[in-house]
Amino acid sequence: MKRYNFIFLVLIFFVNNTNILAQNNVIKKIVLDAGHGGKDPGALGTGRYSKTEKDISLDVTLKLGKYLNAEFPEINIIYTRKKDTFPTLKDRTNLANESNADLFISIHCDSFTKSSAKGTSSHVMGLRYTQENLRVAQKENSVIYLEDNYEENYDGFDPYSPESIIAFSLSQTTFLDQSILIAQKIQEQFRDRVKRTDRGVKQTPLWVTRATNMPSVLVELGFISNPSEEDFLNSEIGQSYMASAIFRAIKSYKNELETSNYNLAIDNSEKIDKNDSSKLYTKKETTQKDVIFKVQIKTSLKIKMIEPVMNYNVDVFKENNLFKYTIGSVSNIEMAREVQKIAVSNGYKDAFIVAFINKNKISISDAINYKKQLQ
Incomplete structure (x- = not known):
């Protein structure tokens, strides 16, 4: 009788834990976005191939979707396009948001005036950007000029205006951390498994990563203005390798997130109110009356x-x-930028500024507006 009781308890434990795993399957929908398409060819390459960026990005996207479907049939894979069509940037982000997707991956090819430029990069929305990042932003955002009524649809946003870029960048995404996580995994796979030149994870003011309500990354597979990389990305094996690399990154990201959620579900010793998601774990508690960066x-x-x-x-x-790690505690954005420079120079190249008021995390734009009201 004791033996049957033991078996019954084991079965109960197994069923309960299976339910926990099912409840914490945090990746249920993934939107795959093949860049450009239709009347927008994207980067043209060297002219040695009939295919342009729009064709390569679609080929790799479809391969990636096939790998994901085979490994994770329970995940709903949603495509912004599966043929040579021209969905607008807003169409792409609206589809992702209306689908309540858990991850958005936009796939592109890079290009430059010098044929020696090479390497892969992954771009997330953020406040830290360089001239190189702005070049990518202008290239990918400028597709809005091919759309009808673009000025009305994008509230006057001008991809080539520094003022527009600054205002645009202040709308910092809630999902920047998760976006950086998946972007880093993609770059690791490109570098370590496919042996591509790693240009790193960039914080870039892109429409498709800013307007999506989920972790999002725009991937540049390589420079098709570089003959060697163009050859690789036009080859069947090259496209398969790149799609497989992104697939492995997504698999690793999914496993880590869901393992973390599973452990949190079993161990309820630390409960955090979801409405108080910015509870600080600092060594010294202080009373904060002003915005802190x-x-x-x-x-x-x-x-x-x-x-x-x-x-x-x-x-x-x-x-x-x-868990999110910060340094510095300053009262204005200019000082925070200096601290950010120190972080970057010490190896934290993806460092970015966050803001708090009364220990609650707020957006950078809200923080700046609040500071202005106090003046």
Whole structure:
């Protein structure tokens, strides 16, 4: 009788844990976006091939979707296009948002005036960008000029206007940390498994990553203005390798997130109110009356000890089941940018600015507006 009781208890444990895993299957829908299409060819390449960026991005996107469907039949794979059509940027982001997707991957090819330029890069929405990142932003955002009524549809946004870029960038996405996580995994796969030149994860003001309400990344597969990379990306094996690399990155990202959620579901020793997602875990509690800017340098699924950066101790807070590490605590955005430069120079190239008021995390645009009201 005891033996049957034991078996019954084991079955109950198995069923309960299976239910937990099912409840914490956080990746249920993925939107795959093949860049450009239809009347928009994207980058033209060297002219040695009939295919342009729109064709290569579609080929790789369809291969990626096939790999994901085979491995994860339970995931709904949604395409912004499966043929040579021209969905607008707004069509693409609206589809992702209306589908309540859990991940958005936009696939593109890069191009430059010098044929020696090479390498892969992954782009997320953020506040830190360089002239190189702006070049990519202008190239990918300028497709709006091919759309009817673009001025009305995009509220006067001008891809070539510095003022538009600055205002656009202040709308910082809530999902920047998760976006950086998947972007880093994609770049690791390109570098380590496909042996492509790694240009890194970039924070770039792109419409498709800014307007989506989920972790989002725009992937540049390589430069089709570079003959060698163009040859690779036009080959069947090259496209398969790149699609497989993105697939492995998504698989790793999915497994890490869902393992983290599973562990949190079993261990309820630490409960965090979802409405108070910016609860800080700092060494010293202080009463905050003004906006405080910090620089986020890292994100992890498990708590880690991070060494001080120069003279800055590292604080950690938890949000959306992720541990987030910051340095500095300054009262204006200019000082925060200086701290950000220090973080970048010390190896945290993806560091970005975050803002808090009364220990609650707020957007950078809200923080700046609040500061103006106090003046």
